Amino acid sequence: MYKILIVEDDKILCDNIKQGISKWGYDTFSIENFENVLEEFAKYNPHLVIMDINLPSFDGFYWCQKIRSMSKVPIIFLSSRDSNMDIIMAVNMGGDDFVTKPFSMDILLAKIQAVIRRTYSYGENEVSIIECRGAILNINDGTLVYEEEKIELTKNEFKILQLLMKNKGKIISRDRIMRVLWESEYFISENTLTVNVNRLRKRLEDVGLKDFIVTKKSQGYMIP
Incomplete structure (x- = not known):
């Protein structure tokens, strides 16, 4: 089932759109807090966005640009403005x-x-x-975005975060993480994993994500 996010502040029109497209089997979700569109987008993870241009706080062009910084999901603009300039801006x-x-x-x-x-x-x-605690991991380009900051991840940093964020709230054993990183039963050393995790933690802390990855003694790591 395709998921469609509706970013429209006219509640009556928004409800009409939801009802109209739900009849065709689409799953729909509408934004209520127009200051956190990007966070809601990441949580819902839609296949398509219907975006009004005139919105509270920031306009649809602003949010389109923010979404485009992390996703190629298709966006259809809605507007009562039909000038050539608005259409050109939208494109x-x-x-x-x-x-x-x-x-x-x-x-x-x-x-x-x-x-x-x-x-x-x-x-x-x-x-x-993948969204977790406000952090957004982009699978396509191996970056992490948090509060306007973008981190270019190394291959191992990306693999560690992808595994932990997909399993938020679950403890992932060190052995499982090492198999994902090195795709082998023959590990280089456990210390190598520790170094990788500590380096990743430091980079996360630098953008404000303190204690994002938690160590569970004798068990592994998790994102609570």
């Missing part, structure tokens, strides 16, 4: 289509289906981010 910011208000639900559905078909028919551009 330049990374939008995939533009729908002018007021609009027919049939038109919106047709555009949603066309964008999803183009994007996912061949299994390309699947949603590939």
Whole structure:
């Protein structure tokens, strides 16, 4: 089931969109806190975003740019503004289509289906981010984003974070992490893993993620 995130501050219109596209089997979620669109996006991990341009706090162009910094998920803009400049801005910011208000639900559905078909028919551009405690791991480019800061991760740092973030709240044994890192039963040494984890912790602390990875004595590591 494809997941669609709706970023629209007109509650009546938002509810109408949700009802209209849910009938076609789409899972929908709408933003309520318009200051935390990026965090909600990461938690919901949608296959497509419907984005109004005129929003409280920051406009849709701003949030499109933020989403594009970590994901290629398709974005359809909605707006009562239909000037050429708005359409050009939407495309330049990374939008995939533009729908002018007021609009027919049939038109919106047709555009949603066309964008999803183009994007996912061949299994390309699947949603590939993991969110945990406000930190967003991008599977495509091996980076971590937290509060506007982006970290370029090494191969081992990325593998450690991917495993722990996918299993948030669970203890992952040192042996399992080492198998993921070196794909072998013959480990270099346990100290090598300790060095990798400590280096990663330091980098996380530098951007404000203190105690993000917790050590469980004689068991392994976890993200609580």
